[in-house]
Amino acid sequence: MTALNFFARWRVRLGYLLALVVIWLARPTPRSIILGAVLGSVGLWIRAYAAGYLHKQEVLTVTGPYARTRNPLYFGSSFLTVGAAVAMNSLWAAALLLTYFALVYSLVMRREELELRQQHPTAYATYAAGVPMFFPRLIVKEKAASGAGFSWAQYRKNHEYQAMLGFVLLLIGLVVIWWLRLH
DSSP states (O other): OOHHHHHHHHHHHHHHHHHHHHHHHOOOOHHHHHHHHHHHHHHHHHHHHHHTTOOTTTSOOOSGGGGTOSOHHHHHHHHHHHHHHHHHTOHHHHHHHHHHHHHHHHHHHHHHHHHHHHHSHHHHHHHHHHSOSSSOOSSOSSOOOOOOOOOHHHHHHTTTHHHHHHHHHHHHHHHHHHHHHHO
């Protein structure tokens, strides 16, 4: 199994293990939790917007946020990761989270790109030539071909509400940790 396949398959399970470690390292304060929640909310919004456009394994999605970056879900996840790191108020936790994100998601994006190049060779080559892999371009140079707009049904189909639920549970856990450290 290549590193690309390993991290693609195990990123969530490894993430649970990482979560236990960084929560143990966390030293949250009300201020850090609020600031982290704000940053994480930006990530949740980006992910929700992207999930409402994404038709996994059906078509090559190039409209909406996909006209700005090929990986808007992961771009949103980067805000979630930074938000979690800030909320935890621990340099060690932040270093672990950011290292994990950079390593795992750079490999996952490469693996997914290989799959998309196989599934949509010509269309993906054209798309990749004009749209950055991670950091969104601010100006979309040309109007993308007609495609489906945002859909709440697609958002639900992609189970994106799970990201919001997970982040809210993390914040609640950090409030509990802060409260227990006080008493």
